[in-house]
Amino acid sequence: MARMKFLCDADRCIECNACVTACKNENDVPWGINRRRVVTINDGKPGERSVSMACMHCTDAPCAAVCPVDCFYTTADAVVLHNKDLCIGCGYCFYACPFGAPQYPKVSNFGSRGKMDKCTYCSGGPEADLSPAEFQKYGSNRLAEGKLPLCAEMCSTKSLLAGDGEMIAQIYKERVVKRGYGSGAWGWQTAYRETIAI
Amino acid sequence: MSLGAHLRFLVTALLLAVAVGFAQPGEAQQVNPTADSVKEQQFLDALKANPSAELRGRVTIPDAKSATLERPAGREWRAFHQGTMTKVGAVAVLGTLIAVVAFYLFRGRIRLESGPSGQRLTRFNGFERFVHWLTAACFIVLALSGLNVTFGKSLLLPLVGPEAFTAVSTVAKWAHNYLAWPFMLGVALMFLVWIKDNIPGMVDIRWFLAGGGIVGKGHPAAKRFNGGQKALFWIVVVGGAALAVSGINLLFPAEAGGVLNLQFWNMLHGIVGVLMVATILGHIYIGTIGMEGAFDAMGSGEVDLNWAKAHHSLWVADEMRKGDVHGGKLQPAE
Numbered sequence: 279m280a281r282m283k284f285l286c287d288a289d290r291c292i293e294c295n296a297c298v299t300a301c302k303n304e305n306d307v308p309w310g311i312n313r314r315r316v317v318t319i320n321d322g323k324p325g326e327r328s329v330s331m332a333c334m335h336c337t338d339a340p341c342a343a344v345c346p347v348d349c350f351y352t353t354a355d356a357v358v359l360h361n362k363d364l365c366i367g368c369g370y371c372f373y374a375c376p377f378g379a380p381q382y383p384k385v386s387n388f389g390s391r392g393k394m395d396k397c398t399y400c401s402g403g404p405e406a407d408l409s410p411a412e413f414q415k416y417g418s419n420r421l422a423e424g425k426l427p428l429c430a431e432m433c434s435t436k437s438l439l440a441g442d443g444e445m446i447a448q449i450y451k452e453r454v455v456k457r458g459y460g461s462g463a464w465g466w467q468t469a470y471r472e473t474i475a476i
Numbered sequence: 477m478s479l480g481a482h483l484r485f486l487v488t489a490l491l492l493a494v495a496v497g498f499a500q501p502g503e504a505q506q507v508n509p510t511a512d513s514v515k516e517q518q519f520l521d522a523l524k525a526n527p528s529a530e531l532r533g534r535v536t537i538p539d540a541k542s543a544t545l546e547r548p549a550g551r552e553w554r555a556f557h558q559g560t561m562t563k564v565g566a567v568a569v570l571g572t573l574i575a576v577v578a579f580y581l582f583r584g585r586i587r588l589e590s591g592p593s594g595q596r597l598t599r600f601n602g603f604e605r606f607v608h609w610l611t612a613a614c615f616i617v618l619a620l621s622g623l624n625v626t627f628g629k630s631l632l633l634p635l636v637g638p639e640a641f642t643a644v645s646t647v648a649k650w651a652h653n654y655l656a657w658p659f660m661l662g663v664a665l666m667f668l669v670w671i672k673d674n675i676p677g678m679v680d681i682r683w684f685l686a687g688g689g690i691v692g693k694g695h696p697a698a699k700r701f702n703g704g705q706k707a708l709f710w711i712v713v714v715g716g717a718a719l720a721v722s723g724i725n726l727l728f729p730a731e732a733g734g735v736l737n738l739q740f741w742n743m744l745h746g747i748v749g750v751l752m753v754a755t756i757l758g759h760i761y762i763g764t765i766g767m768e769g770a771f772d773a774m775g776s777g778e779v780d781l782n783w784a785k786a787h788h789s790l791w792v793a794d795e796m797r798k799g800d801v802h803g804g805k806l807q808p809a810e
Binding site: 288289293295298310312315316317318319320321324325326327328329331340343344345346347348349361363364365366367368369370372373374375376377378384391459461462463464465467468 | 512513514515516517520531532533534535536537539541542543544545546547548549550551553554557558624625626628629633638639641642645646649726729730735738739742
């Protein structure tokens with residue numbers, strides 16, 4: 279089995295936000311929630327870079343460690359998923375996450391949190407693969423169809439890469455060697471405790 | 477200018493333009509377009525000096541908090557929640573339970589040496605008892621539902637299974653969110669009702685130095701509340717206020733001003749919470765099985781005169797002088 283990861287090559291990202299839109303559309307993401315977003319650093323200054331960020335599906339995921347009801351699980355492809363039937367909307371995964379991935383629809387008492395929603399790496403949830411219940415709660419399950427997450431698949435500059443960690447690291451490495459520069463595999467040290475040595 | 481001069485000028489200009497044209501691509505190849513671009517490593521290096529730093533940028537979606545690209549501070553909060561919080565909670569709660577049991581086995585129930593007098597004295601009126609039991613009932617539910625967040629996963633979840641545990645935890649969360657309000661009201665009322673009897677004084681220091689009648693023989697003099705009770709009063713008031721402020725922030729996460737604030741309020745709420753649970757466990761012990769006659773004060777509201785003389789000698793003297801308290805006369809038991 280593969281070890282699925284995301285890698286955003288910030289030197290290619292043109293901040294078109296198509297990944298954001300594609301994700302919302304593909305997964306029917308609830309109103310007010312963006313599972314993926316593009317953050318522009320040093321906006322308007324020399325050296326400005328944009329990074330597309332979502333759940334990084336961390337190794338030893340902090341969200342899973344702190345969850346008081348243990349609703350997280352890691353798939354055979356190393357994707358970090360959660361069970362919305364078990365989630366109580368306490369917000370602890372949001373406190374722990376380094377990437378701000380967990381979000382909550384405001385439906386609970388005092389306008390606080392409903393059940394958490396986050397990027398599923400387009401691989402649904404604990405329900406039967408490709409079932410209506412799975413789509414309704416978690417969105418699309420492209421991995422079950424043999425496809426990669428839509429955000430990366432349709433990225434026009436191939437800045438956002440999804441797939442087996444070693445494979446996308448190799449692609450990135452070749453790019454950096456060929457063009458002579460790279461601003462780094464954003465989030466990898468934090469999520470996977472490793473970086474891509476060039 | 478002659479035609480020849482015009483031609484010479486034109487040729488010179490063309491040559492210059494060509495020369496510049498050739499020179500430019502050569503220079504461009506030496507430019508590194510990423511030379512001054514922001515690199516993740518710079519941010520990670522900066523974190524070593526300030527671990528709570530956030531890497532923020534600009535987003536085009538309305539959700540402003542999504543502009544934070546990376547915030548590794550969650551790692552420290554995780555370490556706190558999985559380590560310190562669990563340890564402090566376990567030591568505080570289990571430690572107090574063990575201490576109480578050990579104290580019971582060693583010292584036994586604190587008896588009323590002189591036996592009941594048959595005369596009874598009003599210690600807490602109906603309103604005082606209502607305020608106490610309102611706060612107490614809320615606190616017990618808040619304590620259990622709060623402990624469930626930290627310890628339920630390891631203690632209750634394996635016993636009942638994930639579905640039942642989620643059902644329990646959901647109800648516990650609602651109960652925690654709603655009963656917080658009457659609890660806060662209760663603490664505020666207790667503060668107003670009992671502040672006049674809880675100003676610390678010399679008599680309290682002497683009470684503590686004499687071991688409070690808990691260790692050693694005899695009962696040191698005390699007013700309406702002894703040193704230990706005053707300490708409990710201030711722990712409940714100050715601890716309750718800390719729980720209220722942190723709890724309100726946690727209850728309205730959108731208004732708390734960012735996740736770093738929420739992490740701080742969460743840590744404060746958890747630590748103060750388990751310390752309060754430990755304190756109240758001791759309070760429950762001494763108010764029920766730990767001391768003969770103590771429960772009557774908050775049960776019926778009336779205590780035996782001999783009990784009052786033993787534990788609150790100065791208060792009894794005051795009551796005797798006044799002849800009544802809160803409308804209740806010193807009266808023989810029926």
